[in-house]
Amino acid sequence: MDTLAVRxxxxxxxxxxxxxxxxxxxIPQGMPPILLAHPLMQGVLTVEDNLDxxxxxxxxxxxxxxxxxxxxxxxxxxxxxxxxxxxxxxxQPLLSVSLFDFLIxxxxxxxxxxxxxxxxxxxxxxxxxxxxxxxxxxxxxxxFASDLFRWSESGGVIDCLEMGLGGATTLHYRxxxxxxxxxxxxxxxxRTTHSHRLTFRVPLERQSGQPMSYTRISVLKSQSHTSVGPxxxxxx
Amino acid sequence: MLGRLFRDADEKHVSATTGVGVYVGIKIYPSEQxxxxxxxxxxxxxxxxxxPPLAETGFMNINHHCNITIGVPKHLxxxxxxxxxxxxxxxxxxxxxxxxIRSRILKYWEA
Numbered sequence: 231m232d233t234l235a236v237r238x239x240x241x242x243x244x245x246x247x248x249x250x251x252x253x254x255x256x257i258p259q260g261m262p263p264i265l266l267a268h269p270l271m272q273g274v275l276t277v278e279d280n281l282d283x284x285x286x287x288x289x290x291x292x293x294x295x296x297x298x299x300x301x302x303x304x305x306x307x308x309x310x311x312x313x314x315x316x317x318x319x320x321x322q323p324l325l326s327v328s329l330f331d332f333l334i335x336x337x338x339x340x341x342x343x344x345x346x347x348x349x350x351x352x353x354x355x356x357x358x359x360x361x362x363x364x365x366x367x368x369x370x371x372x373x374f375a376s377d378l379f380r381w382s383e384s385g386g387v388i389d390c391l392e393m394g395l396g397g398a399t400t401l402h403y404r405x406x407x408x409x410x411x412x413x414x415x416x417x418x419x420x421r422t423t424h425s426h427r428l429t430f431r432v433p434l435e436r437q438s439g440q441p442m443s444y445t446r447i448s449v450l451k452s453q454s455h456t457s458v459g460p461x462x463x464x465x466x
Numbered sequence: 467m468l469g470r471l472f473r474d475a476d477e478k479h480v481s482a483t484t485g486v487g488v489y490v491g492i493k494i495y496p497s498e499q500x501x502x503x504x505x506x507x508x509x510x511x512x513x514x515x516x517x518p519p520l521a522e523t524g525f526m527n528i529n530h531h532c533n534i535t536i537g538v539p540k541h542l543x544x545x546x547x548x549x550x551x552x553x554x555x556x557x558x559x560x561x562x563x564x565x566x567i568r569s570r571i572l573k574y575w576e577a
Contacts, residue, residue: 351478363494366574370492373570374562381560382543382553 274324274355277332286323293320294340294359301361302344320357475505475515482513487545488538494571500526502564504536523564528572534564
């Protein structure tokens with residue numbers, strides 16, 4: 231009797247509902263068999279495959295979270311001589327470039343894990359996961375971006391406007407400031423995206439041959455979406 | 467000591483798959499120390515960083531003010547841009563004040 235034959239309740243045997251599967255590819259070491267059982271996991275995933283299969287979406291997110299959790303909980307070494315040995319690559323499934331762009335643009339990959347931001351990279355159709363160690367690192371990466379942009383536009387003005395994490399503050403604040411005590415209109419985008427106290431510095435006067443003086447302006451969030459008056463104090 | 471900065475510069479930022487001309491690497495140590503390197507893409511090979519780096523600072527404490535400025539060449543910032551389209555700037559090269567980075571790190575430092 232066939233080993234796959236199923237015995238019914240009345241004692242009669244009936245043929246199996248489908249022929250036994252033949253696995254062509256050997257199972258890699260350390261790979262859960264449940265993911266390999268899915269046909270989508272054996273090739274390169276496309277956008278259509280990802281949209282059709284909720285199982286593929288959840289498996290990618292689960293693997294990313296597992297790697298990010300290990301990276302987030304790893305203590306930071308005091309020097310670079312001791313490198314970590316955590317495998318940051320999601321070996322299966324393989325992602326196409328279009329699917330990677332799709333996942334990044336639609337924010338369908340986990341963004342944070344353990345309070346730390348996750349970064350992604352696609353290398354040889356494999357998803358590589360990185361974790362920004364802390365908010366301090368994240369902020370340091372963009373600390374001089376505003377200064378660099380201002381140098382490329384107007385040049386020479388150093389550290390007169392501080393933006394936090396790519397905030398959408400623009401240079402029109404400088405043109406609106408005429409004298410101490412003048413009001414500054416806070417744009418709608420700034421009110422909605424920043425609920426905390428914003429502090430930035432605006433050059434008050436520039437005279438040739440003399441050190442530049444600044445004005446520190448603190449803009450409080452406006453509840454009524456109207457103009458707010460800045461508190462101005464001179465500094466260095 | 468800066469193995470990861472050099473490795474990241476070589477394998478990621480100025481690798482053969484990117485068009486990045488200059489790369490500023492910042493290493494923050496848990497001991498409240500900071501180190502900065504400025505790398506340039508190797509113009510002969512076309513990929514990888516040029517050894518030695520353009521600039522490399524020593525260890526700096528994030529609690530102390532520093533008066534270090536790194537000059538980033540303008541032609542590297544506008545790498546690949548036709549000369550006619552490069553915007554005019556007040557200074558020929560960009561002067562990167564390390565104290566801007568230090569103060570931002572100090573502001574958001576987490577013990």
